[in-house]
Amino acid sequence: MTDQMMKSHFLRVEHLDKWYDDFQVLSDVSIDIDQGEVICIIGPSGSGKSSLLRCVNNLEKIDGGRIYLEDELIGMAPYKDGFVRLDGPVAAGQRQKFGFVFQQFQLFPHMTVLENVTVGPIRVKGESRAAAEKRGRDLLDKVGLADRATSYPSGISGGQQQRVAIARALAMDPQVLLFDEPTSALDPELVGEVLKTIKDLAHAGYTMLVVTHQLEFAQKVADRVVFFDHGKIVESGPPETVLKSPQDPRTQAFISAIQTEV
Amino acid sequence: MTAESTSTYPNDWTIKYHRQFNLRRTLVGILGIAVVAYIVFLFATGNLQWSKTLAYLFDYRILTGVGYTLLYSVLAMVIGIAGGSLLAIGMMSRNIVWNTLSKGYVALFRALPLIILLLIFYNIAIFLPYIGFGPFQLNVNSVVTPFLAAVLGLALHEAAYMAEIVRAGVNGVNRGQSQAAEAIGMTYWQSLRSVVFPQATRLIVPPTANQFISMLKNTSLVVVIAGNDLLTVTKELYSNNFLTIELLFVAAIWYLVMVLIFGWLAHLIELRFNRGA
Ligand SMILES: Nc1ncnc2c1ncn2[C@@H]1O[C@H](COP(=O)(O)OP(=O)(O)OP(=O)(O)O)[C@@H](O)[C@H]1O
Ligand SMILES: [Mg+2]
Numbered sequence: 001m002t003d004q005m006m007k008s009h010f011l012r013v014e015h016l017d018k019w020y021d022d023f024q025v026l027s028d029v030s031i032d033i034d035q036g037e038v039i040c041i042i043g044p045s046g047s048g049k050s051s052l053l054r055c056v057n058n059l060e061k062i063d064g065g066r067i068y069l070e071d072e073l074i075g076m077a078p079y080k081d082g083f084v085r086l087d088g089p090v091a092a093g094q095r096q097k098f099g100f101v102f103q104q105f106q107l108f109p110h111m112t113v114l115e116n117v118t119v120g121p122i123r124v125k126g127e128s129r130a131a132a133e134k135r136g137r138d139l140l141d142k143v144g145l146a147d148r149a150t151s152y153p154s155g156i157s158g159g160q161q162q163r164v165a166i167a168r169a170l171a172m173d174p175q176v177l178l179f180d181e182p183t184s185a186l187d188p189e190l191v192g193e194v195l196k197t198i199k200d201l202a203h204a205g206y207t208m209l210v211v212t213h214q215l216e217f218a219q220k221v222a223d224r225v226v227f228f229d230h231g232k233i234v235e236s237g238p239p240e241t242v243l244k245s246p247q248d249p250r251t252q253a254f255i256s257a258i259q260t261e262v
Numbered sequence: 263m264t265a266e267s268t269s270t271y272p273n274d275w276t277i278k279y280h281r282q283f284n285l286r287r288t289l290v291g292i293l294g295i296a297v298v299a300y301i302v303f304l305f306a307t308g309n310l311q312w313s314k315t316l317a318y319l320f321d322y323r324i325l326t327g328v329g330y331t332l333l334y335s336v337l338a339m340v341i342g343i344a345g346g347s348l349l350a351i352g353m354m355s356r357n358i359v360w361n362t363l364s365k366g367y368v369a370l371f372r373a374l375p376l377i378i379l380l381l382i383f384y385n386i387a388i389f390l391p392y393i394g395f396g397p398f399q400l401n402v403n404s405v406v407t408p409f410l411a412a413v414l415g416l417a418l419h420e421a422a423y424m425a426e427i428v429r430a431g432v433n434g435v436n437r438g439q440s441q442a443a444e445a446i447g448m449t450y451w452q453s454l455r456s457v458v459f460p461q462a463t464r465l466i467v468p469p470t471a472n473q474f475i476s477m478l479k480n481t482s483l484v485v486v487i488a489g490n491d492l493l494t495v496t497k498e499l500y501s502n503n504f505l506t507i508e509l510l511f512v513a514a515i516w517y518l519v520m521v522l523i524f525g526w527l528a529h530l531i532e533l534r535f536n537r538g539a
Contacts, residue, residue: 054441057445059441059444059445087450088449088450089449092444092447092448092449092452093447095444095445095446095447096446096447098445099445099446100441100442100445100446102438102441102442102445104438106436106438106439106441106442107442108439108442108443108456108457108461109461110460110461119446119456120446120447120448123448123452123456124446124447124448124452125447168446169445169446171446172446172447
C-alpha cells in the first residue's frame, strides 16, 4: 500500500480480473496512467478491450484487482474483511468522472442533439437549463456541430453522431475519456472527422484511453500503445516501439495482419 | 406514360393479361355466397323480432350499460397500466424480495380465470368481514360493491398482463442505451425515467391498445356479479321480457361498435408509433 501511495499515478488499474461465468475475459491487467496521457489499446476482436473500458468506469463488476482514480477506489468500498460493490448515486458520481464514447454512438434517439448533450448536466448535475444549453452549444461548436443542435440523431450522419456523443461525454467535465473503437462503425470517409476531434482533445490535455484499430492515429496521438490479447497485456510502450518494431510475435502478427488488410 | 406517348412510340413488348374462366374457382366462390345467404336466411326467418332489437338499441338502460362497460374498461386499464409498470420494475429489480413477489403475482394472476377473481372479490367479505388496525376498522361488506369488485378484479388481472408488456418494452430497448445513460452518471432510476422508458413507450403502446380492446369484451364477465355493465343490463331486461336473442343482439351490436371504433383508434396509434424511430 505505502509504496503505491508514493508513486501515485492519476489512474491506476491494478491486477484486474474479470470473468463472464467461467470465461476469463481479463486476467491480471495493470496499467498506470498519468494525467494528460493518451493510451491507445490495440488487439484482436474478442481480446477483452471493451470489457476493460467498461470495468474501468464500473459499468461492469470486476472480480479481482483494484482501480484508483486520483487515489479514490473505483466501484467498491472496503467493508468488514472485504468490499461492497458501490451502486446508486455514489457509483453514478464516480462514473461521471469518466466520459465514455461507444462504438455504436448510443445517442438517445428521442432527444435532439442539444438535449443529448444537456441531459446529463441538467438531470445528473442539476444545472439550470439555460446554463446547460449555453455550455452545450459551446461544446457542439467545439466538435463542429453548432448548426445541428435541433436535429435528431436519426437525421445526422454517423460521424456527426459520434461527435455529438463526444460532446455529450465532455459536458459532464470528465477527468478521463474512454473511447471504445469510436470509428469502427463509421463509413471510411467519416472516420477522419472523428479522429480529428479526438486528436484535438488529446492536444487539449485530456487523459484518454482509446481502443482503436487505426494504427496511424495511434502512432500520431498515443503516448503509449498497449497490445492486448486473450485478456492480457502482451506488450506496451511508446508507439514507435510497439507499432514499428514489436517484440512479441503475437504483436508482430496482429500489426502485419492489420496493415495488409486492404 | 400517357396515352399519347404510347401511340407515338408503340411498344410491342407490353403484355395485356386476361382472366380466364376457371370452373373450380367459380364453384368455390358460389359455395361461399350460398353459405352466407343461408345463414342470413336462417336469421331472417327465425323466431326473432328484429324490430325489438332496433327498439332497444338506444334504450337508456342499454346506454347506461354501455357507459359502465366503458368506465370499467378505462378504470381497469389505468390501474392495470400503473400496477403493471410497478410489477415490471419489480420483476427487473435486483432486490430479491420484490423480484420474487412481482414474478409470483404475475404468475398467479395470469393463471386464475378472470371470472374466479371477480367472484372472489365480490364475496371477499365472507372471509374478510373487517379490515384495518386498532380503532380504524372498515366494514368490508359496505365497501365492496359490485362496482368496486369489478374494477379490482379487472384491474388486478390486467396488471399481470401489462407487467409482461412493459417488461418486454423495456427489454426491447438496446442495452447500450442504459449503459450510455449510466456512463454520463445517471442512476438506475434516472436512466429508466429519462432514457429507457421514453423509448420503451413505442413498444408498449400498441399492445396496450390491443389490451384495451380485449378489456372491452372481458368486462362482460362482470355479469356474474351484476355490475351494471352492458351484459348485466341486457340480461336483466331479457329475464323480464323474454326477448332473449333480440337483446343479446343489442349487446352484440354495441360490443361490435365499441371494438370497431377502438380497434380503428388502436390502428392509428400503432401507425403513429411505428413511424417514429
Ligand atoms: N456481457 C457478456 N457476457 C458474456 N460474455 C461476454 C460479455 N461481453 C463480452 N463477452 C465476451 O468477452 C470476450 C471479450 O469481449 P470484448 O467485447 O471485451 O472484446 P473486444 O476486445 O472489445 O472485441 P471487439 O474488438 O470485437 O470489440 C468476447 O469473447 C465476448 O464474447
Ligand atoms: Mg469491443
